[in-house]
Amino acid sequence: MDPLRLICVFGLLVLAQPRVVMDGTGLQKCGFQAIYNFGDSNSDTGAISAALSEVTSPNGETFFGHPSGRACDGRLIIDFIAERLKLPYLSAYLDSVGADFRHGANFATGGSSIRLGGYSPFHLGIQISQFIQFKARTTALYNQLSPSDPGKIPPFKSNLPRPADFSRAIYTFDIGQNDLAYGFQHTTEEQVRKSIPDILNQFAEAVHRLYEEEARIFWVHNTGPLGCLPYSYLYHNSNPGNLDQNRCVKSQNEIAQEFNRQLKNKVSSIR
Incomplete structure (x- = not known):
């Protein structure tokens, strides 16, 4: 198996807006004003570091020059997506220091899974609930801070998302690997394979x-x-005998591929 084939594939699910361009160059043309991200450490920009345990050096050393809340030496894929859309890097929802949510928020938390349980309490259901609360509270606050005189707009309103942008934002997911990894550590591989439909539901x-x-x-x-x-x-x-020519565990990669096949089908079925 070529590992890169699993890393590089992505899907774009468009509901009720079929004219959206799917290639990387076309993302800018879509005019997204905000990104709302859900996931695990692959896209966590500071939540786990703020909420549970600080992400320390050498993380962050090759780009930011210091720990940036990312379990990475530089930027994550979500950072490159933000750059392509000419938007600021996403602030973590759980990080209250210096957060700017004007162009979106990041609900991803290191160790998170789709299902309840595993390495983190912030599973996908919790992240969605956080978003729903975030949307309701920021919308109410934004509307409350809309005086008739533009010159009296409070400075911190510029850090709030515009209510109209929620329907025009792009919602990104990078999650699922911890459901499989936790299963590999605590159950059998066959049980992990059988759990895939429930995870994707x-x-x-x-x-x-x-x-x-x-x-x-x-x-x-x-x-x-x-x-x-x-x-x-x-x-x-x-x-x-469990390892392939790259010294990777063949059976686990086969299950990861099966997860991706079923994920693709699930995305197509809810389009």
């Missing part, structure tokens, strides 16, 4: 909840080659 429910909140455009990442993670190799190293 809960993912679809999250999309529907956002749709009810006016979300229409969704960018959905698939999962990566989990069998190539260091702990997967170390755990299975005593049985070389």
